[in-house]
Amino acid sequence: MDSTTYALPATPKQIAYARSLALRNKTLLPWEVQQDRRSLSAWIDAQAKLKPGTQDSRPTSKQVAFAERLARIKRRAVPDECFRDKGLMSKWIDGNR
Secondary structure (H helix, E strand, C coil): CCCCCCCCCHHHHHHHHHHHHHHHHHHCHHHHHHHHHHHHHHHHHHHHHCCCCCCCCCHHHHHHHHHHHHHHHHHCCHHHHHCCCCHHHHHHHHHHH
């Protein structure tokens, strides 16, 4: 018997829980992680510590409303890419106050 260790496959319950965490946190569950019980367990631990939606980079509804109000006052449009990134929206707001 050689000293190589064999990775145990992930259990169906682990995969189901990992998928629910991925949906809650709006993140992807990597295929490589699903193949090994230990790596999936580590991924689950990391994702369970996150608050839901912490990885959401979209601007908040308050940012969007404020930007649209500024755009009406300044008679210009908010660029489309600002609606996809919180940081860009913040920079646009700061530049157009």
